[in-house]
Structure formats: C-alpha cells, structure tokens
Amino acid sequence: MKLSGRDAARYFTRPDPDRAGVLLFGADAMRVALKRQELIANLLGPNAEEEMRLTRMMAGELRSDPAALADAVKARGFFPGPRVVFVEDAADGLADTIKAALSDWAEGDAQLVVTARQLTPRSALRKLFEGHANALAIGIYDDPPGRDEIEAMLTKAGLPLPDSTAMGALTDLALALDPGDFSQTVEKLSLFKLNDPAPLTPEDIAACAPASVEGEADALIHAVAEGKAAEIGPMLRRLQAQGVTPVTLCITATRQYRALHAAASDPEGPARGIGRLRPPVHFKSRDRMVRQAQNLGVAKLEQGLGLLIDTDLTLRSAQKAPQMAVMERALIRLAMLGARRG
Template identity: 25%
Template sequence: MEQTTGLCQIMKLTFRQIEPFVQSPDPAARVIVVYGPDQGLMTERAKTMCKTIVSDLNDPFNVATLSTDKIIEDPASFYDEANAQSMMGGDRLIIIKNGADSLSTILKEYLEEPSAGTLIVIEAGNLTPRSALRKLAESAKNAAAVPCYVDDERNLSQIIRDMCTHAGYNIDQNALQLFSSTLVGDRAIARNEIEKLLLYKGLPKGYEGFEGAPSSNRMGKISANDIYATSGDVRDWSMDKLTYAVGDGDLQTVHTIIDSLFRDQMAPIVLLRSMQNHFWRLYATNTKIKDGQDMQSAVKSLTPPLFFKVQDEFKRQLSRWPVTILESALDALNKAEMMTKKTGYDQESITKNCLIQLARYNPSRRRAG
C-alpha cells in the first residue's frame, strides 16, 4: 500500500505528527500500538482512530475486541479474526486491550502478510523504550506507535477552551489558568471535570455533547468562581497554592486566592489550619536539618509525603524560613485562630490580615528590601 503522508518510513511519530495521525491514520499502518502513562488520553486516541474505520464501535460484524491473554492462549483464533472478511462490507477493526510484550512475536509474524481490510488497534499502557511491542510498532513499515504522555497546562488550556466554546461559553483567562493547572494527569478525568462544569452552568437546548455539532447559542462567561463551585480538586489545589504563596511572600497571589476562597464560602479556620500544617512541616524538617540530618532525608521522612510537584518549592522555603522565624509564624497563626473563635470579631478579616502579614514577613522579602 502506497504511503501518502510520509509517516510510513517514520512510524516512531514525532510530537507534531501524533495528532494528525490520530485524526487520519496512515493507511499503511495495519497495526497501531497506543501507549503511555495517561490512560484517559490513550483511550481517547484509540477510540478516535477506531472510528475512522468503523463509526459504530459496537458493530458486531465489523468490530472484534480481544484480550492479550486470549490471543496468547489461542493464536489461531487471532489469525482467523484478523483475516476474516466483513459480512456487511467495508473494513474490519480489531481492538486489543491490555497489550503486552508477549504479543510481539505473534504480531511480527502477522505483519509479514497483514490483512489489507483489517486495522488492529492495541491499547498497551505505559511501555518503556525497551518494550518489544513498542519497538516492533516503531520499526515495522506497516505498524505505528502512538505515545500518550500526560498533557501539559498549555494543551489542557486549549482543550478546556475548545469544549467551553463548543457548548457556547467563553471562559475567562483566570478561570482557564486555574482549571488547567489542576487537571494535569489524565485526559479522561480532565474531560469529566470540564463536562461537570458545563452541566453546572447549563447546556444549550439540543446540545449533543462535544462529539456533536457546536452550539450556535451564546451562553455567557465562565469565571473562577464557577471553577471553585464545581471542582473539589481546584479548591484543594487553591489551598496548596495559598500556603506556598504565603511562604514565598507572593502578596498578589495571596490576595487573589484568599478573596476567591472566601467568595466560595471557605471557612477562615480552614485556611489558618492549612497554613499551620504547612509551617509545622517546614519547622519539623528544618529542626531535623539543624540536628544534622541532610535535607533530602529530612524531606523524605515527612508523613504524609510531599507531592512530587511541590518538593522543589518546599526545599526552597526550607532555606528561606529558619526555625526561629517559623516559631514566630506559628505563634501568630495560633493567636489568629484564637481571635476567630471569639464573638464579635470578623473571622475573614483576621485570617486575611494574618496571612498577608506572614507573606510580608517572609525572610526572603525582608532581605530583598
């Protein structure tokens, strides 16, 4: 089969080639291995490619779903399925779930003379560069490997914007940045969160989802408050963002997040306790370092362990907040908490003033001044 896109000679796709290939797979590729750490993206891309062959993936005549274990147990059934002719006309599709290296020998033999009327799509999970299945898909002229790595914030921002626009909404930049920064990790989870947001805002009449026609109705704007109202992950992320902003002396971020959280009816005591917890962890770690333990070991000993994305930031704050100043900060937080428990005091103002004063007190800001 003649190659028309130039990908046949390079079935190890570059980043820019992936999406065009997914939307219109090279006809020379009779076996496509979809792999990577993002399960949601892997499933989404596999489904998109499958639908270029058969529009209804539940079609019993043109679609067969096989497992790796079944193929290894009975290779003959795989060859029979792969070489079967469509009873209703058109191309056939074989979907293999949980693809593994144990398939590579059978597939290598099959690719020596594959069926021209059957596409095989394999969802294989996270394959290392040494994987026999991945190597086969990347090196064979009639196969392809489609990697599915975790979306970065820029890619997610585009997906969020596209889905909101499709449903008739404009999402403002602050909301977009807030939402995208919390959804990195799994495309399917990200889409579910976006759909939950759109359901909360209200879908236009007759809207058939992202796979249907875009809405011609203009439904209004999506703000950061809408994100807070629908996503618990965003609220948790905002709390973490706030504690690190205070520790970094980032006054603008502190103001913005506190105001947003209070608009979302967040209890002031929760902010104070979150800040106390953060400073206690800094204090405990710095105390161990002061007693002679190296930073890496001291950080690793934290329970619960630090999320990997904030480890570098936490280590930077260890050097910015010595034990003596952390003691003063914890004392200030305790006093603020006691005041919020007294009647007649504005709890939100007390909390906000305390956190802003701590951000201003940040030793690195004082040295910079």
C-alpha cells in the same frame, strides 16, 4: 514509525484509516486507555459497536490461539465502514503473533490497535511497530494535557474556547488531576454550561472541580477567612503534595472571597446574602460563611480581593519567586486581616 509530541496529539484527533496498526504504550493505564478510546472513536465514528466494526481481544486469548488475530483482521463485517481489531494489554510475548498479522495486512483489512504497559526501546513489540512502514508506535507519558489537547477536549464537549484566564485555570487543574478526573471535569463543565451562553470563567471551573481537590482547598480557605494563620502551613504542604498548584488555590480563594463580599454587601444581611449565592453554598458551609462575612465585613473583603488579584497577576507573570511561597505569603496576610477586629 515512531510518533510523539504535537504530531501524536494531532494524529489522535485525525487518525489515518489506511494504517495497518498503531501501538499505544505507557506506564499509566488510564492515560493509555483514554488515548485508545479517542483514537478508536475518531477512526470508526459513531455506532461502531452496534455495527460490529470493533473487535476486542485480550492478550491472553491470543496466547492460546495465535491464529485468531490474523482471522479477525481479515474478517469482513456485515456493515460497511472501517474496522478495528483492538488488542489490550499486549507484551513482547505476542510480538511474533502481531508481526504475522501486520505482515499479511492488506488494504480493506481491519486496522490493528494494540495497547501495552511501559515498553523499553529494546522491546520487541515496540521495535516491530517503530520499524514497520505502515504502522505507528506512540508512547503515552505522564505529562499533563497541553493547551492544544485541552482545546480539543473543550470543542468535543461543545464548549467555546475560553479566555486566557479561564484557560490558565483549566491548565492548572489538569496538572492537579489525573486524566480520568480531568476528562470528567470537562464533561461536567459542558452540563454546567448547557443553557448558559456566557463564556467559561475560573469560577465555573472551580465549581465543577472534583471534591478530592476542591474539598481540602476549601478547608484551607475557610481557615484563612477565620484568621487561623497557624493552620496554613501544614494544610498547604498537604495540598502541594497532592499536586494542587498555587494558581488553583488563588482561584479557590478568590471565588470564596467574592461570595463572602456579595453576602456581606447584601442589604438584608450576610445570612440572606449567602442564601442568594449561585451556585448555592453547601449546607455544611452556610453557617460558617455567614460568620466569616459578618466578621470580615465589606471593607476587609475588598482589601482581601485586591490582594488576591495582585497575587494572581504575580503568579501568572514571569517573576522568578517560588509560586507556592508567594501564595503562602498572601494567605497569611489574608488570615491576619481576618484575625484583626474592627
């Protein structure tokens, strides 16, 4: 049987323990591995490794000893509970071996979880699982996680579901990152908010985003705050090529302009204000941001924040203008604001 879309997403969170086997296949090995981990964890629960209820087998092992798979599926463990035999990196050459194990499967046997690279509809392995009455085939594609998947990840990490603005920021980040980096970001958020009962905010998300995305985005916003309009286009093109979205850039810019506004408003001056910011500003950016706050001043920073709020609303609306063009125009206007004296 073939499973896809929301049915597949729901299955990973609540898998059927009475299935004979599940095939997961896809071009991105990381995406397949993450889904396999989720599936096995939800099938077996905690302590499966310690209780030897999970048997791992490489495809190469089975080519030299085909009978080992059926033996592993039939084996009875010392500890009670469901069992899984996991076969990694299978290909069509193992179709007959896996078919024999599935044909002989009976209630109480270990469930067979098989992962593979991208398989065409003609693949013998794929046809085997799709045509089996008690097995599933699930394709793992390069689509970013949807809202349901992100909510499930947040719940698993012990984070409350955020409002629409923060959820939008997470969705944009999921578009910009590969699955492993996004999963790590959610874990980092759970630690970041461990003793903080306040709802998740876009600023929290931006603070926990990986440096690979955040670093270049921050460099762009520094250039904007310093009035370097000529640098915006080339930097924006590089970020766009990396998959960074306009909403992510707007969140990054808003976060920095709010920090600059807080510093510029400090009664003891911008330098003291930068030092009070939480989370702390990286030491490499401190002097630079002090100069930006001094140059822009409270009035210009308030103008800039107003522009960014309007831009964010435009980006999240149903308007048809190209979003990156909207963001680029806003950044140029901010840079012009920073370049003007007085």
